[in-house]
Amino acid sequence: xxxxxxxTITILSSYLSNSQSCEEMMxxxxxxSYGTTYSSYTSDAISKVTFYDVxxxxxYYYFAIVCFxxxxxxxxxxxxxxxxxxxxxxxxNYYDSAGKAFWKYIQPYNETLxxxxxxx
Numbered sequence: 001x002x003x004x005x006x007x008t009i010t011i012l013s014s015y016l017s018n019s020q021s022c023e024e025m026m027x028x029x030x031x032x033s034y035g036t037t038y039s040s041y042t043s044d045a046i047s048k049v050t051f052y053d054v055x056x057x058x059x060y061y062y063f064a065i066v067c068f069x070x071x072x073x074x075x076x077x078x079x080x081x082x083x084x085x086x087x088x089x090x091x092x093n094y095y096d097s098a099g100k101a102f103w104k105y106i107q108p109y110n111e112t113l114x115x116x117x118x119x120x
Contacts, residue, residue: 022115026079029054029063038091040098047075049094049106051087062086064106068117081112 035050047067054061064082067075086105093101110116 022079022113025113025115026065026077029065029079035065036087038094038098040094043069043098045069046098046102049090049098049102051082051090060084064090064109066102066106066116078117079113079115080106080109082106082109 029052032054033052035052037048037050039048040046045068047069049067050065052063052065054063062082062084064080064086065077066080067077069075082105086109089105090101093104107116107119110118
């Protein structure tokens with residue numbers, strides 16, 4: 001199963017210019033690992049961030065799925081492939097400001113998978 005996930009991630013990463021591939025990537029990551037979620041009730045923009053650690057052939061991959069609040073109830077999810085220490089850094093700092101923690105620790109990885117919104 002892990003080799004199938006690795007092959008799928010490799011194939012998907014070459015086609016990540018559309019949202020369908022990004023949604024498939026999120027489904028795969030969610031299905032392979034339990035996530036650790038940090039909810040942000042007081043943030044205007046971020047509803048929650050869930051971190052996933054996926055192991056493929058003894059190699060670790062780290063992902064953050066960020067749920068941005070929408071105008072109405074709900075949120076839009078985006079996936080980021082992040083560094084191994086991103087979860088720790090975010091978890092220490094998100095209580096003060098989820099937005100600032102996002103910009104400092106997650107947003108710098110926005111082009112890794114090309115699945116994140118462009119805020120420029």
